[in-house]
Amino acid sequence: MFDAPVHKKRIVSLTPLIDVVFLLLIFFMLASSFLQTQSIAVLTPAPNPEEVETDRHVVEVWIMNDGSFRLDGDPVTPDMLADGIRRKLGGDPEAVVSILAEKQAAVQPLISAMEAARNAGAQSIGTSRVEALR
């Protein structure tokens, strides 16, 4: 009397799944960032010179307008800066590294100089700005 029921399994449509997965993909593509940042802690410079102790051994790093470095007045390459500072410090724990930036100098060499001084083992790093050196 009745036909035998048809046992045909229907395939579930994949389209909504793909829609959702695409949406998630685009969200994570746009929202995620791959930039790895880090930070270097530095002491803020004293604005008035009275706070600066003058009886200590001072190593001066100059940052010139063109971004080059000078160590106590002598030109030095960025790669050799840390070694140069270490040699000038001579293992003196009290010694001060003073970083002087000229007017046109940018932030990148300043950061490089701070890191070089840190890598050289300086305990005390100061920064100041000068109009022009020599």
Next chain:
Amino acid sequence: MIEFDEARPRRPYESVVPLINVVFLLLVFFLLAGTLQPTDDIDVDLPVGQVDDKRASEDVILYVEADGFVYLGETVMSADLAPYMLRKFLDEKGVFDVSIKADEKAPAHELIKLMEGLRNVGVREVNLVTEQSE
């Protein structure tokens, strides 16, 4: 007489399964490899560096743009005035942990001026955010 087929067989649909495989793969990649973090409103090219003091604070972030202007949240100010604007903010929030994101091309003088001013309002140490160099 030559006989033609009445209807040529329909071209079968392209399977979507390989597509879904690839999309899932990309989804999992972005899920695992990316980190979700709020994006910066201000576009700064961070300077590169190696030193990591692992003291990234997200409390107060100051941005120094390439032209030397300082951003705190949505306020723009010059580097001379920023610390005094910040004093009120710091007193309210009670934080003295300040991060600075400075553009690598920003004038070093502005950054030093800003740090001097921060010393004036009682911030003794700042975190300069850098990008990891390879």
